[in-house]
Every structure is written in C-alpha cells, then in structure tokens.
Amino acid sequence: MLAPKPESNNETVKIMSIHSERPLSPHLMIYKPMLTMMISMMHRITGAILYFGALFLVWWLAAAAAGPEYFSLVHGYLTSWLGLLVLFGFTWALIHHLIGGLKHFLWDTGAGFERPMLEILAIFSALSSPALAVVVWAIAYLVR
C-alpha cells in the first residue's frame, strides 16, 4: 500500500485532489486551438457525422426495395432543398474524411510529420474538401 492515508495533512489532501481532478485524455480545454488540431478534430467529427449519415443511405436503399410509392416519397424528401442541403453536407464530410484518411496512410509510413509539411497538409484538407464537394455537385448537375 503506497497510497498515503487521507489524514488532516493538508499537503496530502491537496495532492489527492489534484490526482482525482487530473483531466482524462484527450483534454482539449488546456490547449490553444491550432490548425492541425482543428483538422484532426474534424476527422473524428466528420467520421461521427458519416456514422449517422449511413442511416440515410440505408433508408434510401430500403425505400427502393420497399416499392415505387415509398421510394418516390423518400426520394422526394432527399431531393427537397433541405434534403439536398443535408446531402451536400454529407458529401463535404465524406470527402473531408477521405482526404483525412489518405493523410493518415501517409503518416503511417512515417512521412509528413515535419513542421511546414504538417501545416500544408492541414490547409490542403481544409480547403480541398469543400472545393471537391462543389466540383462533385457541379459535375452531377452538368451531366444530368
């Protein structure tokens, strides 16, 4: 038993309270927000968004399997202006997570951790994902 007894010793109480209030990983509040950190967080956030976005994909597929009436109802929801806005958001999140994933494959090789490269990669993923989402939707509407 190495743990000190919580007696009236003030120093002991203080140490124990520091120990119990020690922030658990990842404790975001003590860091100054930085670009690389924000983009890293966006990878997890877009992943969580896409997790629930899978419901929309499967709902749409289930509607197609259910029959023409229900499919046209669901397809109508998803192609309303609100539905299209949500789908554009998912396209953005999907491409952001794709670019972030490719970045992780690069990091898995041990490359890309140097200072300027790290910032370039962060800026690239922040800017390329909305740009590519717009390009995808522009192509979709141009070739329709």
Next chain:
Amino acid sequence: MSLRTPLNDAKNHGSAHSGTMHFWFQRVTGIASVPLTLFLIILGIYLTGQSNEGIMATLKNPFVALGLIATVIVFAWHMKLGMQVIIEDYVHGKWAKYAGLLANIGFSVFIALVGIFSILKISFGA
C-alpha cells in the same frame, strides 16, 4: 502465482487484450473505403436527375449491386471501429461505456443487414 511469462502476456495483446487487430482492420477497411467512396460518389453523380425507374434499373445492375454490398459491409465495419474509439475516449462510466459499445455494434450490424437485404431484394425482384 501464474507461470505465464511477461513476454507471453505481451505477445499480441496490449492492456485491452485485443492486440493490434483493431488498428489493423481500421486501416484495412480504410484502404478499401477509398475506391468504394469514389464508386459511391460516381454512382451519385450518375443517378442525379434520373427518373425513379431509371434509378431502380441502375440499382438492379449486378456490378452496381455488388459495389453497393461491398460499400455497405466495409463502411459498417469501419464505422463500428471508429465509433468504438470515440466511446472509449469519452465515456468513462462503466455501465454507460459498455451500453455504448454494445449499441455501437448493434447500430453497425443494423446498417449492414438492412443495406445488404435491400440491395438483394432490389436485385432479385422488387
């Protein structure tokens, strides 16, 4: 007193007793997701502006159906692994954590089953 050596405990197993397979399958499903995501985006572009009958005809195409089944399986697997890490990072209450981990498996399996069943039903006659 165990006769197991520390090396034997360490082999293939970290403190979570699951070794590196979580990391490995996160990467394997991630690599598979790259072409499957491109497939999904191209399919979305192709289906844009089509009539409902046209969409159904495309979904009945065996190559599209196989691509969609692969996409649903790989995405559901990747989702399960990713959300598991999020839960393990942020949910520390014992019961809440295990409830979350089980719900995560349930949700991912639900996505995979409904997706696969729907695609098969469309292909074999809906």
